[in-house]
Amino acid sequence: MxxxxxxxxxxxxxxxxxxxxxxxxxxxxxxxxxxxxxxxxxxxxxxxxxxxxxxxxxxxxxxxxxxxxxxxxxxxxxxxxxxxxxxxxxxxxxxxxxxxxxxxxPANTIVFFLSAIFAAQAKSGKNQPEAFDAAYLLTRYASEYDMLEIPVFVRKVMIPITYALGKLLNKYEHFNDAPEAVKPR
CATH class of the missing domain: 2.60.120.10 (Jelly Rolls)
Incomplete structure (x- = not known):
């Protein structure tokens, strides 16, 4: 990027x-x-x-x-x-x-991540980002960031289901150039 x-x-x-x-x-x-x-x-x-x-x-x-x-x-x-x-x-x-x-x-992926989260919020018109984009970002970058106010059931069940559904529906083409997540050392 x-x-x-x-x-x-x-x-x-x-x-x-x-x-x-x-x-x-x-x-x-x-x-x-x-x-x-x-x-x-x-x-x-x-x-x-x-x-x-x-x-x-x-x-x-x-x-x-x-x-x-x-x-x-x-x-x-x-x-x-x-x-x-x-x-x-x-x-x-x-x-x-x-x-x-x-x-x-370190900077890592923060500029991309926040840019994508803000774009997803603007897309939804609410504080909550658009569901497919949020699922993608929170799944791909789970080693770097987490949103702790999301209920555990949503984080552990609904987000993975939404992420998988988004893959099936080709909802993530706009993330083709997304940087790889940084993994802990």
Whole structure:
């Protein structure tokens, strides 16, 4: 997949990401950019199995939570970091657009994955991505990401069935150039 930076994506549900580039660092690559989130919006509880993620608030107030812990907040100039494998969520806890500088390391497939998830959300017109695209992405990239607010029955039964049905119905041709998932070492 060839991406030109800056690369902007929007999900139609209050989130906009601008990927500004990828920096090569001695211990791996880091994708960096900005996010803009409308009041009350933000991703549900999720996990990046292989990546650390950080935010510095430029404008507004971010609410965030690590699974099993209490909700916390950060304001302008403050930074938060989620370690790989740490389930978390964040949202705009203010009344104006939340703007953050953000990074994820290592970059792996995050730009493709989030671009595809945002496109699937825009396609459905809801926070939930279009079902076949979601099944494909959550199956192919299960070694990298998981959405923990999806009920276990849906994750373990419905998504695999939807994925298989999508293969039979040729629903995944638009993913022909999708990068391979990164496997844990």
């Amino acid at each position: 060839n991406i030109t930076y800056p690369h902007t994506i929007e999900n139609g549900n209050g989130e906009k990401l601008v990927f500004l580039g990828v920096a090569q660092e001695p211990d791996g690559d880091r994708v960096f950019g900005e996010n803009f989130v409308t009041p009350g919006s933000g991703p549900p509880m999720h996990v990046h199995w292989l990546q650390d993620e950080g935010f510095t608030v430029v404008k507004g107030k971010i609410g965030y939570q690590i699974q099993g812990q209490k909700e916390q907040y950060a304001g302008e100039g403050e930074s938060i970091v989620f370690k790989r494998g740490e389930p978390h969520r964040f949202w705009n806890a203010g009344t104006e657009i939340l703007q953050c500088q953000a990074w994820i390391k």
